[in-house]
Structure formats: structure tokens, C-alpha cells
Amino acid sequence: MNFDKIIVIGSGVSGLTTALTLQLLGYETVIYTDKEAGQISDKNAHPEFASLFPAASVIPHSFYSDQLKELFRTSQSFFYELRKRFFSGLSIHRHFEIFEFEQDEPEYRNWMLDFHPVMELSPQEIPRRSCSQNLYGWAFNCIFADWPRYFPALTACYKQSGGHINRRTVRTEDLPTLPADILVNCSGTGSLELFDDPLDEQLVMRGHLLHKPGAPLIIGAGGNIISYNYTPKASVYSDPSGEACDVYCYPREDGWMLGGSRETGYLSSPTTEFSKKNAESYQIGGLAIPSAIIDINKDILETTYHQSLRPSDELYPFIGYRYVRNKEEGLRLDHETMYGKTVYHNYGHGGAGATLSWGCALDLASRITSKNKPRLQELLLEEFEHIL
Ligand SMILES: Cc1cc2nc3c(=O)[nH]c(=O)nc-3n(C[C@H](O)[C@H](O)[C@H](O)COP(=O)(O)OP(=O)(O)OC[C@H]3O[C@@H](n4cnc5c(N)ncnc54)[C@H](O)[C@@H]3O)c2cc1C
Known part of the structure; x- marks a missing residue:
């Protein structure tokens, strides 16, 4: 019996954050993973490896769970603590969520600074199109994880804490003989091959991104970096079901990350079909990118921030899958006993796996250690003092 050794499957943000948490709490962990982000040069060849694509860690979008409130609050507060300790890539953004139609205030309003x-707000600071009239929504300060800096730092931190990453594919038939009594499944869409999932249909939401390298940080009146999600009326831009769809701009140190799209499909073999509208698109880098991502962002960036964006700019397209699973209860954060081992599942984070990563890791750690989360958070931060 090896009670103190834990194998984590998957080296995305869920796997790394959970493994780092457990390693710092005194377990001997090893990550088994078939792919590592740092080794991948063509991200578009692996749309199912979601951690290649997060635009940011802002607020949860395209995520469905009744645990949202608790996970988000825990995650945010832990991110703030890491930022105080100068963890690489964490900054504070002034973020705007703007709509061209009335919208109820979100539940998270009480948790944001x-x-x-x-x-x-003063009208000049609100992201708008040249023809915008009545605008609704809100602004707040929040943590932003600048992915090209944060994710490698997370990986380095895990290795520095004594964790190991073992490059190998895990197959179902390997599970009984894996050398640990606790397995943590953070294999994202890989879970469907490895474990029984109680859901029949597995929803993914495809997202298009455009990276504009070298574009400047946009600084607002209060000195914070600005980011926004902007949802025009459905007649201007909608998802395949006809619901109004947002575009966004998240400035990072390596330029702007522009989005977005939310095309739904169900995971099936050999291919996943996505519902799409016959919306207009631009051909960029050989991929069809919804033209709204450029046209609406261009209008907002010029009108509000006097910044330029053109289809002819140097732009790099990406397409990845947010693994939603289900729109009622998408997140799987539970455990089961198999082959005499306890298997903890941590997958189905939709468009919020980065945002909720610390909340989910602490939740699992609390189940494994039987300690409460505030105590675990204290212990973890003490350990971080030694490695940051
Ligand atoms: C376009 C887009 C924009 C997004 N924007 C945001 C955002 O702004 N904020 C946010 O929080 N989230 C965002 N997300 C969502 C976020 O990227 C995901 O929720 C998150 O990355 C999921 O991480 P994960 O570690 O659970 O899974 P993954 O990153 O998919 O990792 C799965 C891991 O499991 C491994 N694996 C799978 N099968 C096996 C096997 N059999 N054996 C061994 N290893 C295996 C894979 O190699 C990989 O390492 C976005 C996603 C997309 C696509």
C-alpha cells in the first residue's frame, strides 16, 4: 500500500495545480501525461488540450456547476495571495462586461473589488462601438493570469517543489497496476477513454482566438490594465442557437488575445461536428475566423481606446475546445473506488478551468486530507514562502 503517493493524470492547468497543491502538502506526487504544453509547437493540432488556449483568468464563462460560488471565491482569494507573493504573470485588470441589452447583475458582484x-461609470471609460447607444453591464477589478508567463511558472514551481512529470499515455488497462492508491484524474476530454462517465452526451464549446503580437497594454484612468467582454445585440453577432454572443480583448504582455466564439458540438469519434452559423469569416493563417471577432473588436478598440486592428495585421489564429460536458452540471469534482484505488475526478471546467483552478485543487485536497480549506490554504501559503 502506498498511501502517500499520488498519481495525477494530465498536465493541463487542473493537473499541475492539483499536483502542486498535494506536493506542497507533503504527498509524493507524479504527473502522468501524454502531452506537455511546453513541448507543443502547433497548438491547433491539439484543440482538445484546453490548457493551450486560455485567454485569461478573469471570471467564469461557459461553466456550469452549483459549486461555482464556492470554487470561484476560493480560487480568487488564492490567486490574490499568490500575486502578493509576486507569482509570475499575475496582475490586476479593470475588466468590463458590457451588453447592448439589459442584463441582471451577476451573483459575483459581491465578491469583486x-x-x-x-x-x-463615466461614459468615456466604457468600451463601446461607434454606433453604441444604450449600454448595460458593469466593471470590476480582478486577477488576470497572463498565460505565457503564468503557465510555465506554474510548471516550474511544481518541479521545484519536488514533483515529477512522466511523459506517457495512460490506458484503461494500466489503471489497476499504476503504483499508487490514489489517482487524480485531470485528463480533460481524455477522461472519456479512461473512465466511465455518467453522462451520455459530452458537450464541448469551440472557441476561436486571434493573437495580435506586440499590441500595447491598454491602461485605464485608474492605472490598471483594461480588458473587456462586449456582447452586441443578437442581430449583430449570435451563437448558432441565435443567442447574443460576446467578443473580447484581453491585453497581455505579448500582445492582445482577441475572441470569441462559442460553437457547440458533442464529443464523438472519429470527429466532432460543430454547429455553426453561415456567418461571414476571414481566412487568417489558413483558418476561417468569424469576422465579428475582428470587425466588432476593431470598432470598440478604435472608438474607445484609439487603437487600430485590421484583418491585414500580423494575426495568429487558434481554435480550441472548452470541455463543458453538460449545461446543468458540467464539472465533475468527485471520487469513486476502482481496482482498490480511490480515483478523484477534476474535469469539465468549460471556459473557466484557469479561473477555478485553485478552487478545484483545494477542494480535492480537502477531500484527500480531510482538512478544511482555510487551514489548507494557510499551510499551502507557508510552503509557498519557501519556493517563491
Ligand atoms: C478558446 C478558449 C478560451 C478559453 N479561455 C479561458 C479563460 O479565459 N479563462 C479560463 O479560466 N479558462 C479558459 N478556457 C478554458 C480552459 O482552457 C480549460 O478549462 C482548462 O485549460 C482545462 O484544463 P484541464 O487541465 O482540466 O484539461 P486539459 O488542459 O485539456 O488537460 C488535459 C491533460 O490530460 C492529458 N491526457 C489526456 N488523456 C490522457 C491519457 N490517456 N494519458 C495521459 N495523459 C492524458 C493531456 O495530455 C493534458 O495534459 C478557454 C478554453 C478555450 C478553448
Whole structure:
């Protein structure tokens, strides 16, 4: 019996954050993974490896779970603690969520710093299109994880804490003989091959991104970096079901990350078909990118921030899958006993796996150690003092 050794399957943000948490809490962990982000040069060849694509860690989008509130609050507070300790790639953004139609205030309004509805803001600071009239929504300060800096730092931190990454594919028939009594499944869409999932249909939401390298950080009146999600009326831009769809701009140190799209499909072999509208698109880098991502962002960036964006700019397209699983209860954060081992599952984070990564890791650690989360958070931060 090896009670203190834990094998984590998957080296995406869920696997790394969970393994780092457990390693710092005194377990001997090893990650088994068939792919590592740092070794992949063509991200578009692996759309199912979601951790190649997060635009940011802002607020949860395209995520479905009744645990959202608790996970988000824990995650945010842990990110703030890491930022105080200068963890690489974490900054504070002034983030705007803007709509061209009325919208109820979100539940998270009470958990965000400096939250203000649009009507309390000065009109010049609100992201708008040249033809925007009535705008709704809100702004707040939040943690942003600059992915090209944060994710490698997370990997380095895990290795520095004594964790190991073992490059290998895990197959179902390997599970009984894996050399640990606790397995943590963070294999994302790989879970469907490895384990029985109680759901019949497995929803993924495809997202298009455009990276504009070298574009400047956009700084707002208060000195914070600005980012936004902007949802025009459905008649201007909608998802395949006809619901209004957002575009966004997240400035990072390596340029802007522009989005977005939310095309739904069900995981099936050999291919996943996505519902798409016959919307207009630009051909960029050999991929069809919804033209709204450029046209609407261009209008907002010029009108509000006097910044330029053209289809002819140097732009790099990416297409990845957010693994939603299900729109009622997408997240799987539970455990089961198999082959005499306890298997903890941590997958189905939709478009919020980075945002919720610390919340999910602490939740699992609390189940494994039987310690409460505030105590675990304290212990973890003490350990971080030694490695940061
Ligand atoms: C376009 C787009 C934009 C997004 N924007 C945001 C955002 O702004 N904020 C946010 O929080 N989230 C965002 N997300 C979502 C986020 O990327 C995911 O929720 C998150 O990356 C999921 O991480 P994961 O570690 O659970 O899974 P993954 O990153 O998919 O990792 C799965 C891991 O398991 C490994 N694996 C799979 N099968 C096996 C096997 N059999 N054996 C061994 N290893 C295996 C894989 O190699 C990989 O390492 C976005 C996603 C997309 C696509």
C-alpha cells in the first residue's frame, strides 16, 4: 500500500495545480501525461488540450456547476495571495462586461473589488462601438493570469517543489497496476477513454482566438490594465442557437488575445461536428475566423481606446475546445473506488478551468486530507514562502 503517493493524470492547468497543491502538502506526487504544453509547437493540432488556449483568468464563462460560488471565491482569494507573493504573470485588470441589452447583475458582484454598474461609470471609460447607444453591464477589478508567463511558472514551481512529470499515455488497462492508491484524474476530454462517465452526451464549446503580437497594454484612468467582454445585440453577432454572443480583448504582455466564439458540438469519434452559423469569416493563417471577432473588436478598440486592428495585421489564429460536458452540471469534482484505488475526478471546467483552478485543487485536497480549506490554504501559503 502506498498511501502517500499520488498519481495525477494530465498536465493541463487542473493537473499541475492539483499536483502542486498535494506536493506542497507533503504527498509524493507524479504527473502522468501524454502531452506537455511546453513541448507543443502547433497548438491547433491539439484543440482538445484546453490548457493551450486560455485567454485569461478573469471570471467564469461557459461553466456550469452549483459549486461555482464556492470554487470561484476560493480560487480568487488564492490567486490574490499568490500575486502578493509576486507569482509570475499575475496582475490586476479593470475588466468590463458590457451588453447592448439589459442584463441582471451577476451573483459575483459581491465578491469583486470596486464593482460598479455601467450607470455609475463615466461614459468615456466604457468600451463601446461607434454606433453604441444604450449600454448595460458593469466593471470590476480582478486577477488576470497572463498565460505565457503564468503557465510555465506554474510548471516550474511544481518541479521545484519536488514533483515529477512522466511523459506517457495512460490506458484503461494500466489503471489497476499504476503504483499508487490514489489517482487524480485531470485528463480533460481524455477522461472519456479512461473512465466511465455518467453522462451520455459530452458537450464541448469551440472557441476561436486571434493573437495580435506586440499590441500595447491598454491602461485605464485608474492605472490598471483594461480588458473587456462586449456582447452586441443578437442581430449583430449570435451563437448558432441565435443567442447574443460576446467578443473580447484581453491585453497581455505579448500582445492582445482577441475572441470569441462559442460553437457547440458533442464529443464523438472519429470527429466532432460543430454547429455553426453561415456567418461571414476571414481566412487568417489558413483558418476561417468569424469576422465579428475582428470587425466588432476593431470598432470598440478604435472608438474607445484609439487603437487600430485590421484583418491585414500580423494575426495568429487558434481554435480550441472548452470541455463543458453538460449545461446543468458540467464539472465533475468527485471520487469513486476502482481496482482498490480511490480515483478523484477534476474535469469539465468549460471556459473557466484557469479561473477555478485553485478552487478545484483545494477542494480535492480537502477531500484527500480531510482538512478544511482555510487551514489548507494557510499551510499551502507557508510552503509557498519557501519556493517563491
Ligand atoms: C478558446 C478558449 C478560451 C478559453 N479561455 C479561458 C479563460 O479565459 N479563462 C479560463 O479560466 N479558462 C479558459 N478556457 C478554458 C480552459 O482552457 C480549460 O478549462 C482548462 O485549460 C482545462 O484544463 P484541464 O487541465 O482540466 O484539461 P486539459 O488542459 O485539456 O488537460 C488535459 C491533460 O490530460 C492529458 N491526457 C489526456 N488523456 C490522457 C491519457 N490517456 N494519458 C495521459 N495523459 C492524458 C493531456 O495530455 C493534458 O495534459 C478557454 C478554453 C478555450 C478553448
